[in-house]
Amino acid sequence: xxxxxxxxxxxxxxxxxxxxxxxxxxxxxxxxxxxxxxxxxxxxxxxxxxxxxxxxxxxxxxxxxxxxxxxxxxxxxxxxxxxxxxxxxxxxxxxxx
Numbered sequence: 001x002x003x004x005x006x007x008x009x010x011x012x013x014x015x016x017x018x019x020x021x022x023x024x025x026x027x028x029x030x031x032x033x034x035x036x037x038x039x040x041x042x043x044x045x046x047x048x049x050x051x052x053x054x055x056x057x058x059x060x061x062x063x064x065x066x067x068x069x070x071x072x073x074x075x076x077x078x079x080x081x082x083x084x085x086x087x088x089x090x091x092x093x094x095x096x097x
Contacts, residue, residue: 049084052081052082055070067082
């Protein structure tokens with residue numbers, strides 16, 4: 001089946017209708033096994049870090065004060081846990097604190 005397509009000079013030319021066909025590249029699936037992190041490997045080991053990690057996944061970010069309240073610890077301990085998570089690449093530090 002063909003359809004007509006008009007080019008810039010008004011001259012019609014025959015163009016094959018391939019709307020029902022899949023392109024060859026659609027059959028190729030990229031190997032992404034090394035690119036997608038396994039969430040079980042990404043989860044921190046310690047319970048306090050896991051609590052913070054889950055909180056950040058749900059809320060997008062966390063402050064030292066929020067971490068202290070979440071963990072029921074002093075701000076100094078919360079800051080130390082957050083710093084450990086930054087060093088372990090579980091979190092990214094933003095701001096001056």
